[in-house]
Amino acid sequence: MAAKRPIAFDACHATVPAALFAGAVALSMLAVHPVCVAVSLVGALLFSLLARGGAATARGLAWQLPLLTLVCLLNPLFSASGSTLLFKLGPRSVYLESLAYGATMGGLMVAVVLWFEGAAVVLTQDRLLALAPRRARTLPLLLGMAFQLVPQLLGRSRKVRATLSACTAAGARPGVREALTRTSSMLLTWSLEESIERADSMRARGWESGLPRTSYRPERLRPRDAAALCGIAALLALCSVCAWEACSAWRFYPTIRGLAPWWCLAPLAVLAFLPSGAELVARLRERGRR
C-alpha cells in the first residue's frame, strides 16, 4: 500500500522536518484538550500509515491501543473526580469526566509515540546528528560511536554465546549467571582492545592536532528551506496561541465544558495534517512526472 520510505522531506534540509515534528510533538504534549489530542492523533496516524506503511503501523497499534485503553480505564480508579456518576466499582466511584480525562491522556501518549515513530523514519540518525550546533561538533561523533557500539555488542554477544553452545565437547554449560559474567567480561575486553586501535586511527588522521575543527555538512540550508522554516515557525506560534486559548477555556472537572470556537482549533488541524499532506502532494507530483 504505502511506500517504505517517505519522500516529502528528502529534498529539504533536516531542520525543516525537525522543526515540524518537534512542534507537533510539543503541542500534542502540552495541549491537553480532547479535540486537540484527537486531531493530533489522526494526523500522526495518517502520517505513520503513509511513511511507515500499514503493516508497521498496525504492529505499533497492537500495543498502543491497549495502552490507550489501560490509561483510560485506570484514571477513574486513581482520580475519583467529576459529576456524572457512571457506576461504582467497590468503594470507588467511576465518573464520566475522569474517564474522558483518561481517554484524552491515553490518546495524547499514543499520538506522541506515533509522531516520534514518524519522525524517526524521516530524520535518520545521521541527519539528526548533523544538526548539532557548530560548537558541539564532537557530540555527534561521540553519539555516533555510542550508537554503533550497541548493535556491535549485541552481535558479538550472540557470536560468543553461539560459539560456547557449539562447543559441546567442553562439558556442561555454565549457569545463567556465570555465562552472563563470562560474556560481559569478554565483550568488555574485546571492546577495550578495539578502542586502542580506533584511538590510533583517530590520531593518525589528525585528531587532537590542535587545529580548530571544521565540519563537513552533507546538507546545505537553501533559501527554500529558510522560507519553509519561517512558515513553520509562524504556524507553530499561531498554534501555540490557539492551543492556549482552547485549553484555558476547557474544563474536565467538575463537568466537561468550554469548547473553543472552530477557528481556534483550525491551525492545530493544519499542523497535524501538514506532514501527511506534504507527503501526499510529493507523491502525486512524483507520479505526475514519471
Next chain:
Amino acid sequence: MSALQLDRVSFAYAGAEKPVLLDACLEVAEGAFALLTGATGSGKSTLLRLAKPELAPKGELRGVVRVFGSDTSALGARDSARTVGYVSQSPDAQMVCDTVWHEMAFGLENLGVPEPEMRRRVAETCNFLGIEPWFRMRVSELSGGQRQTLALAAALAMRPRLLLLDEPTSMLDPIAEKNFLSLLFRANRELGITVVVATHAPHAMADYATCAFALEGGRVREAPLDDVRRPEPCDTRLCDTRLRPLCHVLRLEDVWYRYGRDARWVLRALDLEVRAGEVRALVGSNGCGKSTLLQVVAGVLKPRRGRARNALAAGQALLPQSPKALLARETVLDELMEWSRGGGYGRAEAEAALATLGLAEDPGRHPYDLSGGQQQLLALEKLLLVKPRLLLLDEPTKGLDRPARERMARRLAAAASDGATVLLATHDMAFVNAVAGSVSLMFDGGITATEPTDEFLRESWLYRA
C-alpha cells in the same frame, strides 16, 4: 628525495630487554611501492609506527627516522597527519564515524580544512576509488572489504605523500584482497603516493611492488621481488586423503536456512554427507553461506526446512572466525584450563599445550597480548584439549603467517589421525591441499561438487594450491 629513510635505527620497547630493531637502515624512494616482510613479531608494525610520530610506540629510540627529509621526532601532529597516511589491519576497529561520508571527512575536519575544499577532496577521492554509490551508506552496512577500502579512502582524502599500511589485507578474503590491492596500486601509480606495506603474505602484492625489504633479527635487508613472488606453500601432505569406508556422522538433507522471514535464502536445498574421521574443506566465495552451514551443523542454527543430523553433536567444538569469541580468561594458562572440569583434563595437559604453543615460559601472559596468529592457535589448543570428535573450523588460517599456518596444519592432522572428524571453511587452497581429504564447493546456497582434494584441485579452473 627518499620518502622514508631509517638511519641506523635501534628501538627497544619500554621495559623490554631485547631491542626490536637493531641498527636498521632503510631507504624507500619517493613514488615507490615497497613491501616490508617478516614473520609475526619481527618488528614490522614498530617500524611503520616510528615513521608516524603520533602513533610511535613508547621506548628507547636511537638513530634517525626521516620522512621526506625531515626528522619525524621534529614532525608535529599536523604535519604528520598531512604528509603520512596510515591504514591498519582491522576493518572494524579503525572506523570512527557511523556514515561513509563522515568517515571520509573526519581527517579533513580535524585539520580544519575549509568546507568547500573538503567537499572537493572527498568528491575526488570517491571518484578515484569508485565508492560514490555507498557515499550515504552507514559504515555498519559495509562488508569487511568495503570498510578496508573506506579506510584507504579516508587516508587518501587527506592527500598524503606517503601511505603506510600495516597488514591491510590480512582480514580479507582473496577477492576483496585483490580489489583492495588494485586500488592501492592505482593510488601509487596514478597519484604518485609512496606506499609502504607491512605484510607477512607478500606474494599477492609482489606484482604491484617496486621493491621489497625483509626484517630479520631487527635488521632490514633488501629482498629480491622474485623471492617474494612465490606463494608460501604448505606443501607437505599431512593427512591421509583416502576416503574411508566408514559410516556417515554428518548428514544434511535438503537443508534450507535464512536469517529472517523476508531475508534471502542463505542455504537452499543443501545436501552434505561427511564420514567419520574425514577432513572436509568447504570452499566458495564470500557470503556463500559457509559460516552459516557450520552453525547449522553445530546445531546453533536450526534449519528452516530439511533435516540436519549430527551423530557427534555431544562431542563437537567450533573455532569461530574471530578467536576473541572464544578467549575468556586473563592469562593463557587460565584460558587453557577453562574447560578442564567439563573436558576431563588436568593442568599437565594444559601445560603441555602451552609448550606446543611455545608459551611454556610465559603462562601469565594475557591472550590479547598475543599476535592474531597466536590467538588463533591458542583457541585451537583450547578446543583440542577437550578432545572433540567433531571439529568445525571457520577460516582457521585467516591472518596467519607461514609458521602459524604450518603449526595449525600439523595440529589438525594430529587430531584427525586420532579419529576426529574435521569440517573447515576456508579460502586458503594451499592449506586445503595440506590437510583436507576432500573438498566441497559451495555455491548458491548448496553444495555444487564434492571431490577428493587431488581430483578437485586438478580439475579446478580457479582453485589452485
